[in-house]
Amino acid sequence: MDNHATTRVDPRVVEAMLPYFSEIYGNAASINHQFGWDASDAVEAARAQVAALLKTDADNLIFTSGATEANNLALKGVMRGAAPGGHLVVNAAEHKAVLDPAKRLSRQGFDVTVLPVDQYGMVDPQQVEESLEENTVLVSVMSANNEVGTLNPVDEIAEICRKRGVLFHCDAVQSLGKLPWDFEAVPADLVSLSAHKMYGPKGIGVLYVRHGSPRIKIEPLFDGGGHERHLRSGTLPVPLIVGLGKAAEVAGSEMAAESTRLRQLRDRLWEGLQHRLQGLQLNGHPDRRLPGNLNVSIEGVDGEALMMRLKEIAVSSGSACTSADPQPSHVLRAMGVSDALTRASLRFGLGRFNTDAEVDFAIDIVVDAVTALRNSSNGEQ
Numbered sequence: 037m038d039n040h041a042t043t044r045v046d047p048r049v050v051e052a053m054l055p056y057f058s059e060i061y062g063n064a065a066s067i068n069h070q071f072g073w074d075a076s077d078a079v080e081a082a083r084a085q086v087a088a089l090l091k092t093d094a095d096n097l098i099f100t101s102g103a104t105e106a107n108n109l110a111l112k113g114v115m116r117g118a119a120p121g122g123h124l125v126v127n128a129a130e131h132k133a134v135l136d137p138a139k140r141l142s143r144q145g146f147d148v149t150v151l152p153v154d155q156y157g158m159v160d161p162q163q164v165e166e167s168l169e170e171n172t173v174l175v176s177v178m179s180a181n182n183e184v185g186t187l188n189p190v191d192e193i194a195e196i197c198r199k200r201g202v203l204f205h206c207d208a209v210q211s212l213g214k215l216p217w218d219f220e221a222v223p224a225d226l227v228s229l230s231a232h233k234m235y236g237p238k239g240i241g242v243l244y245v246r247h248g249s250p251r252i253k254i255e256p257l258f259d260g261g262g263h264e265r266h267l268r269s270g271t272l273p274v275p276l277i278v279g280l281g282k283a284a285e286v287a288g289s290e291m292a293a294e295s296t297r298l299r300q301l302r303d304r305l306w307e308g309l310q311h312r313l314q315g316l317q318l319n320g321h322p323d324r325r326l327p328g329n330l331n332v333s334i335e336g337v338d339g340e341a342l343m344m345r346l347k348e349i350a351v352s353s354g355s356a357c358t359s360a361d362p363q364p365s366h367v368l369r370a371m372g373v374s375d376a377l378t379r380a381s382l383r384f385g386l387g388r389f390n391t392d393a394e395v396d397f398a399i400d401i402v403v404d405a406v407t408a409l410r411n412s413s414n415g416e417q
């Protein structure tokens with residue numbers, strides 16, 4: 037139940053990838069023989085599958101090692117490609133893969149604004165508008181928060197940026213494949229995605245970089261063979277790219293039905309917990325949120341003691357996927373949640389392979405753990 041951290045690779049994706057480890061193993065940049073042509077064909081077919089999910093041209097897509105790299109390329113690449121001292125706008129609830137590049141850019145002399153978020157973790161478009169300066173180059177706002185699932189009004193924010201001639205980047209990792217993406221509604225210039233959040237393999241992602249004018253100038257993170265429009269040098273990992281393509285195709289065809297099912301599963305979990313426990317606080321927006329997300333703080337229990345009792349289910353407290361060193365959630369803190377409730381928060385990310393029976397099992401485990409902890413602390417008093 038920790039599908040916001042990562043997902044199981046769909047068996048259909050594994051099957052599509054397998055031949056590209058053995059029979060079709062060429063280098064997609066080898067232009068003189070059949071092995072290379074076959075690999076290159078597979079890469080371009082996968083690029084088209086991802087483009088179909090985003091409803092865009094395949095030429096706009098740059099393969100990266102994941103969304104961390106895509107976000108770094110978007111932020112550092114665009115800021116370093118623009119005039120020195122440019123202004124970047126991010127917000128306090130972004131993933132570390134946006135906040136940390138922004139911090140580094142600030143240390144390197146760029147002007148960085150970190151906007152606050154409201155009690156749901158949402159960015160206010162008006163605050164974005166007010167933050168724009170003469171020298172603003174780029175605004176970065178995620179589509180869906182990876183901890184609390186809140187959906188940002190990225191349509192309005194992208195439109196504000198477009199009108200003001202400022203570039204807009206969206207980390208769409210958590211919403212792509214779960215909710216439809218539409219460039220007509222969200223005129224973003226740069227979009228990051230990651231395969232392993234949508235039942236594809238780890239280690240592959242995409243940065244969408246809008247083609248056309250005004251041209252987006254990006255300084256690459258690596259220099260080398262000039263792959264991917266000279267923006268991302270390095271031999272392409274063909275099996276991973278094929279897996280991403282297949283994952284995007286499956287997501288595109290199953291998204292609507294899957295989202296309905298996940299919403300029902302999430303509501304079953306939330307209702308089940310609420311029915312049997314007092315003192316629960318929902319974190320994140322009650323309606324504007326990802327279908328499979330439930331982030332809940334539990335009053336009157338110690339967070340660490342609670343996690344110790346939940347070994348039979350895979351959930352995270354705070355966010356396991358944002359950083360390798362566990363810190364109290366910066367997202368909940370930015371939303372104004374107290375330290376105690378932040379520590380006693382559980383994030384459920386329900387996914388494609390979760391079932392009703394698993395949800396019922398999870399409810400029992402959480403209810404038993406919370407009841408035992410509350411009873412023992414009452415006994416101590």
Ligand SMILES: Cc1ncc(COP(=O)(O)O)c(C=O)c1O
Nearest residue numbers: 102103104131133182209230357
């Ligand atoms: C919103 C968001 N952005 C970026 C990332 C980083 O993605 P990746 O693991 O592909 O580097 C994650 C997950 O870790 C995420 O949830």
